[in-house]
Amino acid sequence: MNAQIAMMINEYVEKGDFFGAVPEEDISRAEEKLGCKFPRQYKEFVKAYGSGGICGVEVLGVEGNGYVSVVDVTERFRDFGLPDKYLVIENVDEFVYCLNTEENHCVIRWDDISKKEIERYSSFDEYLQDSFQEAIDNW
Numbered sequence: 001m002n003a004q005i006a007m008m009i010n011e012y013v014e015k016g017d018f019f020g021a022v023p024e025e026d027i028s029r030a031e032e033k034l035g036c037k038f039p040r041q042y043k044e045f046v047k048a049y050g051s052g053g054i055c056g057v058e059v060l061g062v063e064g065n066g067y068v069s070v071v072d073v074t075e076r077f078r079d080f081g082l083p084d085k086y087l088v089i090e091n092v093d094e095f096v097y098c099l100n101t102e103e104n105h106c107v108i109r110w111d112d113i114s115k116k117e118i119e120r121y122s123s124f125d126e127y128l129q130d131s132f133q134e135a136i137d138n139w
Contacts, residue, residue, distance in 0.1 A: 001044050002125050008132045012054040012139075019050030019063045030068045034075075035084065039105040041124040042089070046070075055135035059128070060089050080112035089124070090131070099124055 027046055031037055038046065051061030051069050060069040074088045077096060082088070086098035086108065095111040097120065107121040121127035 001041065001048070002129065005125060005129050005132065008129070008136060009049075009054055012132075012136060014054075017054055018052035019061065021048055022046060022050045022062045022064060026062050026065055026068075029065070030062050030071050033068070033071050034087065036087070036101040038087070039099060039101060039124060041105070042087070042099055045124070045128065053135075054132055055139045057131045057135045058090065059131075060087075060091070077110075077112065081115050082110060082112075083117075086110070089127070097127060099127075 024047070027038065027043060045059065046061040049061065050063055051059060053059045060073055062068050062070065070087055070089065073091055073096075074082070074086070077088050077098075078084060082096075082098065085100055085102040087101055088096045089099050089107070090097040095109050098108050098110050100106050100108065105123060106119050107124060107127040109118045109120050110116070121130065
């Protein structure tokens with residue numbers, strides 16, 4: 001995770017915004033359940049923060065052994081036709097942001113009506129920085 005993202009989090013974090021750090025074993029269980037490996041930038045975020053966000057942005061992740069939001073939501077959208085190579089990292093109601101786990105690790109926008117895969121960001125860090133900055137600007 002880049003320094004700009006860490007700075008935004010440190011400046012705007014409030015109690016309860018993030019689940020908190022999770023062990024590698026919980027991340028490995030989530031990867032196994034979804035049948036994919038988490039891209040490095042996303043894995044670093046999950047390991048440090050679990051899940052959560054700032055200023056209303058809610059990034060799905062791992063919340064310990066008992067519940068894993070990224071697994072729950074990704075499985076639900078896979079039932080609607082989301083290709084297996086994607087992880088749902090944010091549900092924005094009318095669409096979801098998904099992280100490509102196989103190819104260039106870009107972030108796409110996808111909805112269960114059109115089923116179009118629209119590339120929005122070249123990396124998880126780019127998505128996170130832009131989403132957090134927009135949320136901060138609107139806060």
